[in-house]
Amino acid sequence: xxxxxxxxxxFGPYGGRYVPETLMPAVSxxxxxxxxxxxxPNFWAELxxxxxxxxxxxxPLSLAARLTAHCGGAQIYLKREDLAHTGAHKINNALGQxxxxxxxxxxxxxxxxxxxxxxxxxxxxxxxxxxxxxxxMGVDDMxxxxxxxxxxxxxxxxxxxxxxxxxxxxDAINEAMRDWVTNPDSYYLLGSALGPHPYPxxxxxxxxxxxxxxxxxxLAATGRLPDVVVAxxxxxxxxxxxxxxxxxxxxxxxxxxxxxxxxxxxxxxxARFRAATPGVLQGTYSYVLQDEAGQIALTHxxxxxxxxxxxxxxxxxxxxxxxxxxxxxxxxxxLAAFQLLARLEGIIPALESAHAVxxxxxxxxxxxxxxxxxxNLSGRGDKDIFTVADxxxxxx
Amino acid sequence: MSRIAETFARLRTAGRIALMxxxxxxxxxxxxxxxxxxxxxxxxxxxxxxxxxFSDPLADGTTIQRATQRALxxxxxxxxxxxxxxxxxxRQVKAPxxxxxxxxxxxxxxxERACADLAAAGGDGWIIPDLPLEEASDLRQIxxxxxxDLILFVAPTxxxxxxxxxxxxxxxxxYIVSLTGVTGARQMLAQNLADLIRSVRAYTDxxxxxxxxxxxxxxxxxxxRIADGAIVGSALIDRLERLAPNERVSGAAAFIRELLSASExx
Numbered sequence: 001x002x003x004x005x006x007x008x009x010x011f012g013p014y015g016g017r018y019v020p021e022t023l024m025p026a027v028s029x030x031x032x033x034x035x036x037x038x039x040x041p042n043f044w045a046e047l048x049x050x051x052x053x054x055x056x057x058x059x060p061l062s063l064a065a066r067l068t069a070h071c072g073g074a075q076i077y078l079k080r081e082d083l084a085h086t087g088a089h090k091i092n093n094a095l096g097q098x099x100x101x102x103x104x105x106x107x108x109x110x111x112x113x114x115x116x117x118x119x120x121x122x123x124x125x126x127x128x129x130x131x132x133x134x135x136x137m138g139v140d141d142m143x144x145x146x147x148x149x150x151x152x153x154x155x156x157x158x159x160x161x162x163x164x165x166x167x168x169x170x171d172a173i174n175e176a177m178r179d180w181v182t183n184p185d186s187y188y189l190l191g192s193a194l195g196p197h198p199y200p201x202x203x204x205x206x207x208x209x210x211x212x213x214x215x216x217x218x219l220a221a222t223g224r225l226p227d228v229v230v231a232x233x234x235x236x237x238x239x240x241x242x243x244x245x246x247x248x249x250x251x252x253x254x255x256x257x258x259x260x261x262x263x264x265x266x267x268x269x270x271a272r273f274r275a276a277t278p279g280v281l282q283g284t285y286s287y288v289l290q291d292e293a294g295q296i297a298l299t300h301x302x303x304x305x306x307x308x309x310x311x312x313x314x315x316x317x318x319x320x321x322x323x324x325x326x327x328x329x330x331x332x333x334x335l336a337a338f339q340l341l342a343r344l345e346g347i348i349p350a351l352e353s354a355h356a357v358x359x360x361x362x363x364x365x366x367x368x369x370x371x372x373x374x375x376n377l378s379g380r381g382d383k384d385i386f387t388v389a390d391x392x393x394x395x396x
Numbered sequence: 397m398s399r400i401a402e403t404f405a406r407l408r409t410a411g412r413i414a415l416m417x418x419x420x421x422x423x424x425x426x427x428x429x430x431x432x433x434x435x436x437x438x439x440x441x442x443x444x445x446x447x448x449x450f451s452d453p454l455a456d457g458t459t460i461q462r463a464t465q466r467a468l469x470x471x472x473x474x475x476x477x478x479x480x481x482x483x484x485x486x487r488q489v490k491a492p493x494x495x496x497x498x499x500x501x502x503x504x505x506x507x508e509r510a511c512a513d514l515a516a517a518g519g520d521g522w523i524i525p526d527l528p529l530e531e532a533s534d535l536r537q538i539x540x541x542x543x544x545d546l547i548l549f550v551a552p553t554x555x556x557x558x559x560x561x562x563x564x565x566x567x568x569x570x571y572i573v574s575l576t577g578v579t580g581a582r583q584m585l586a587q588n589l590a591d592l593i594r595s596v597r598a599y600t601d602x603x604x605x606x607x608x609x610x611x612x613x614x615x616x617x618x619x620x621r622i623a624d625g626a627i628v629g630s631a632l633i634d635r636l637e638r639l640a641p642n643e644r645v646s647g648a649a650a651f652i653r654e655l656l657s658a659s660e661x662x
Contacts (some may be wrong), residue, residue: 005452018499020455021549022576025558095566164461165451174454181455182577184553279500280526281452293473294504295451 008390009197012320014313017196018280023177026184031198033104043103047096054128055095057209061217064375066344074227074367076360078212078347078377079242083261088193088211088350088379089238090121096206098125100188108186109281112176114141114169114234115352116148117379118191118382135155136175140167141304148383149262151353166298169234169308173282191234193312196283201315207241210376214246218374226374228253228363232355233326234270234305236312238378243324248298253325256315257359259301260328266291270299271328272311273319280308286313302331303351303385305379329358335391337361338381350379351387399520400492400545400568403442404603404624412659416439416610417603417652418496420447420463422479423474425645431485431645432636437491439649440656444489445523445627448477448497455525456615457580462637474501478513485518494547495648499531503656507535511542513656521545521568529562538566545569550596552576552586563599571598571625574608581631582609585618592621613658620661628655 008032009015019027037043050056057207064076081089081174094111099107113119119135126133134154142149152159165171173195180188193203203331211229214265218226229246231239233256246252261269272287279288281296289297289309301307318324329337336349337358342348349357353376360375367373389396397405417436423430433444449467453460473575481493495514502524512523516524517522521544527529527535529548536546550559553576563570567612572593576655578654588590589606596604606619607627611634639647 016531017532019526019528020525020551020573021528021562022455022551022553022573023622024530024551025555078407174452177454178457178578184576197502277504279503280498281500282454283526288500290504292498292504293475294501294502295468 009201011314011317014199014286014316015197016285017283018285019196019283020181022181023184026180027196034100034198034202037100038101043099045212047099050095051209055084055091056226058213059083061221064345067341071361071364072373073369074373074374075369076375077218078366078375079210079227081210081238081376081378082347082349082353083378086117086121086124087382088117088121089207089241090118090276091124092209092241093191093203093206093237094118094121094125094189097189098129098131101131101189102129104187106131106182106187108134109189110134110176110179110186111174111189111191112169113191114134114172114307115303115350116141116145116152116383117305117350119157119159120148120151122189123152123155126157127155134179135159135385136162136169136172136179138169138171141169144384145304145385147387155303165310168304170296177282181241192237193240193314194235194282194284195308200284202315203237204240204244207237208244210241211243211245214242214374218372222372225249225252226372227367229256229374230255230257230356230359232257232306232352232378233311233315234308235293236315238376240312242376243318245325253257254318254323255359256324256326257355258326258328259303259306259355260330260333261300262331267298268300269328270301270307270309272309273326274328278316281310283374284310284313286310286316302334302391303355305350305352306355314334318323327359329355334357335388337390347377349377350381351384353378387393398545398568400443403492404569407442411661413661414625414658415443415616415652415659416443416445416625416627417632418445418447418627420449420460420467420561420633421477422449422467423463423469425468425631426470426472428488428644429480430483432648433489434487435649436652437489439652441491441652443492443625445494445496445629446472446477446480448495448501450498450501453498455578456543457578457630459581459633460579463633474505474510478517478519481514482521483519492520493518494521495519499524499527507538510542511538515542515544519544519647521547523547523571525549529565539623540567547571547572550592552588552592556595557597560599562563563596564602566602569603569605569625570600572596572604574606574607574610575646577608579630581611581634585609585615586656589624590622613655615660616655620659626659
């Protein structure tokens, strides 16, 4: 396996648990509770049942026939996480952790959100399970994802704007962690495969369902495994979720797509592997965009969900070990893919997922028609229509 | 004996606890720290926690976040902080000087290089709030090789078996987090602070220094009854923010003298 036996919670040298002492007991208790839940078949039975009756799982696998014809090469299949309840893969993790919070007897849930999809998923799960919910969100993200702010409030969550730092996902995580340090009895429902151990492992485990279903579905549909699996990578939860069940299938290439933003200079993108500087941010050791003094760099992406200076530690290890490769799609490429998918397939993807679509569009013509690209369409794009309209110079 | 151990031994004989101001290096102005530290030492401060600014200070409340932001705008790096320590020694500052900062800038600078440079500058140790015991062994060993202490934390949430593990690995002194929360001035200290101190004392003879929330002489007096030192951070930064530029040094020194009046052990 790819989890090298070093210290617990490590992927090769990456991962770990860099949190203030005040939180260590809470993090250890979370790890113990998760290990116990993980070994309990009843826990998974309850989660599976909710996924079937509430999330709408399994999500379909769609052949993107017109996009395939347009690109002229490999067949492109889409794993339709956009069709999961709340419109993105984030519900998979929120529901798993929500059940864990309930099992731990927690009453108050804290979350951070970038694009708002994790915030909406958490608010939804808290409504479903009867938990109090506070969501931290950068004020810049609140402006560009207005529909999701309203959705969270409709769902009964309190949305707290964060105006420190870059006013985006990173700052929302800082503020959520400050809340957790102050209220260690609350449950911190972290939304990506990031942060201190056990989050990267636990979030991956809850997102693996994407890859497990997709692997079965592509075999059923085509009788073979895909040649390449493509997913966008912000923190990296949708990517690790679809990659993980394919790790041992060595014929399957795994390709993560970071946010190339609007340029190559520090501050203009969120392509963490481009600068190749490991460091510690928000509880974990991984690749981090930073300046020479070790200050965390500002990032830019058209998509709030990819706009983050670090990347999940398991991706750092998959990168170094060569099992997965990482590339970037620019704002413009993502925007073009967003429109292309809408027109050719009748699917408006999230701007995050559009980065993965852009990579598929790039790859397909370089491959043969008998080859298969599996794209994780991690979310739907309703939340992005204002951003996209602005960029296209349309007022709605 | 290290400068830190000597300081606590001397204070014990004098019947006082240590007063340890926290100052963000380069706040409010780039060179402010060079004037503030000698003045606060003259006013009676015994050790100094000098903050290395970091873009993402997740254990800090709004006051220190602001100070940090200002220091970053002033261009302060970890190299500047180490140079500040050397400069303070050149200005005849005798008190132990510890650098407090988040792990990433230290990691980027290089642990070995940072410890060698800090030791050469005349610094005494590190305080790293996002480096719990489990992740601290690399830095602890390198620091020890350079006769620097890595100060470990005990929090109100730390269970007894963990206090024992932390105490066994600690050197210099133990940083007792007085409350469950981020840094910032508070009206009242936690009620169970004495119980926490008592349970830590059962495992170690090292000095116990209380931080987070201390803002007034009554807090220092409370700490003097149960521990060996009090850290004042956000309250001092608040004071500096309110003072006119030409009154900062004298005003901060006056605040330290005010707190010092309550630092006698009962």
